[in-house]
Amino acid sequence: MTKKKNLILALGAAGILLAAGGGLFWAGMQHGMHAAMPAMSGSAAPASGDKVDPATGRSVLYWHDPMVPGQKFDKPGKSPFMDMQLVPVYAGDDGDDGKVAISPRVQQNLGIRTAEVKDGSLATALDSVGSVAWNERDLYLVQARANGYVEHLYVRAPLDPVRKGQALADIYVPDWVAAQEDYLAARRMSADLADAARQRMRLAGMTEEQIRQIEKSGRVHPRLTITSPVSGVVAELSVREGMTIMSGAPLYRINGLSTVWVNAEIPEAAAAQVRPGSAVEARAAAWPGMTFQGKVGAILPEIDPNTRTLKARIELANPQGRLVPGMFATVSLTPAAHKAVLLVPSEAVIQTGTRSVVFVVSEDGKFAPVEVETASEANGQTEIRSGLASGQKVVASGQFLVDSEASLKGTIARMGDAGAADSAKQAAAPTHHGRGRVEKIDPHGITLSHEAIPTLQWGPMTMPFKLPAGGLPRTIAVGDQVTFEIRQTTQGDYQIVSITPAVKQTGSGGGK
Structure with a gap:
């Protein structure tokens, strides 16, 4: 022991x-x-009053159920939607700022390339085709200056070439004969009468040169020889020998060939690149190796509905009249100089149908989608009018992988924004009070047998309600008598705002 x-x-x-x-x-x-x-400092240390995760010490933005990401909670706890705990979302995590992070290894494996936004110009040659036509500004009309008869034609057929000053036709003018005879008679009588007779010849349609011939020769010249005012081609002939003509009648229409027009077809999409005054070079199959210089004279304000093209009227120099109406010509237009614009590779722009998006690389290596306004495109470059700045880097290859990740995060963010809007709208709805008995509780709702609710004009009934945002109090069980407050949601059903056990009424006499 x-x-x-x-x-x-x-x-x-x-x-x-x-x-x-x-x-x-x-x-x-x-x-x-x-x-x-160590003492926490910088972004790792939560500010005073911030929500902090006790397990990690990190600042928490909110808690949420990953299966229902649109609903946010101010404190941790059990999810009212699923049998799981709420998950914290920390400040600085991917997605809280709308950016997407991809590891460098994954970027290398998938061939993600970036390109810099640069200042530049999209001025480039635009090739088109067109047909040669008369220069309508180089058109001359020859008319009869007095009544008479056609005695002789020197140029008898359309499209005959003529030179400036070349005789075209001889016309006999009877009215000139009388005026010239009166002038010659008056000159012999008096200087004053000669001046009046000279004025009469002018009124008859005679030119100063013809009058000087009468004065110099001293005899009557009854015939008028009409000459060509310009070198070119007779485009139209309206007179024949022996015809009687009236004053003002058209005799010849002559087109000059020193310059011609080319009506070039310009695609509608390239209309903004071509302006009046733009330099042009043209080539014709009839003259291989030769280049004709010119410029855009006008952009015709009409679009062909069949080809969706408009016409650029190009004026070309035509030395030796080599280009004639009807020829086909290939033209190369150099657009007028543009000011410097922002350019990105065309492959960097994602077209969604309603907007254009590029992914910008931030300083911390993340990718953020940015909506941009695009303009013209040429040589693999696209002009950016707004949304970017010079020097920024954008994703030029593999952006669809980044887009898929950003779309997922953007969807979650939009769900959160929609949920916040619905919550604000729901919070503005009126509340209604009632009493009843708990019949059933499940993860999605609670069923109550309630008394009449006068504010809703409801009679006694049994019906389900959505659970409150924070879940049911633990003191509520099936069979309990409760008082509750409900509010209509944006979907039209009713949700419990608050619910508490009913206070049991004690009789005035006490006991049973």
């Missing part, structure tokens, strides 16, 4: 020593951890 007592006493003493040593060890560990823990 004595040995047993001694053994028990020894074991008890050892236990006390171990307990004391353990306590000292625990206290030392706690002191060491506090001493070794």
Whole structure:
């Protein structure tokens, strides 16, 4: 017995020593951890009043159920939608700023390339085809200056070439004979009468040169020789020998060939690149190796509905009359100089049908979608009117992978925004009070047998309600009498705003 007592006493003493040593060890560990823990600073240290995750010490933006990401909660707890705990969303996590992060290894494996937004110009040659036509501004009309008869034609057929000053026709003018005879008789009688007779010849349609011939020769010239006012081609002939003509009747229409027009077909999409005054070079199959210089004279304000093209009227120099109406010509237009614009590779722009998006690389290496306004495109470059700045980097290859990730995060963000809007709208709806008994509780709602609710003009009934945003209080169970407050949601059903156990009424006499 004595040995047993001694053994028990020894074991008890050892236990006390171990307990004391353990306590000292625990206290030392706690002191060491506090001493070794560095002070949090910068973005890692949560500000005073911020929500902090006790497990990690990081600042928490909100808690949510990953299966229902649109609903946000201000504190941790169990999800009212699923049998799981709410998950914290930390400040600085991918997606809280609308950006997408992809590891450098994945970027390299998928061939993601970036390009810099640069200042430049899209001025480039535009090739088109057209047909040669008369220059309507180089058109001359030869008319009869007096009544008479056509005695002789020197140029007898349309499209005959003529030179400036070349005789075209001889016309006998009876009215000129009388006017000239009166002038010659008056000149012999008196200077004053000669001036009046000279004026009569002018009124008869004679030119000053013809009048000087009468004065110089002193005899009557009854015939008028009509000459060409310009070198060119007879485009139209309206007179024949022996015809009687009236004053003002058209005799010849002559087109000059020193310049010609080319009516070039310009695609509708390239209309903004061509302006009056733009330099043009033209080539014709009839004259291989020759280049004709010119410029755009006008852009005709009409679009062909069949080809969706408009016409550019190009004026070309035509040395030696080589180009004639009807020829086909290939023209190369150099658009007028443009000011510097922002350019990105065309492959960097994602066209969604209603908008244009590019992915910009931020300084921290993340990708953010940016909506841009595009303009013209040429040589693999697209003009950016708004949305970007010179020097920024955009994704030029592999952006569809980034787009798929951004679309997912954007969808979640839009769901959150929609949920916030619905919550604000729902919060503005009136609330209604009622009493009833809990019949059923499930993860999606609660069924109550309630009394009449006068504010809704409802009679007593049994119906389900949506659970409150924070879930049911733990004190609520099936069979309890409760008082509750409900509000109509944006979907048209009703949700519990608050619910509490009903206070049992005690009789005035006490007891049963």
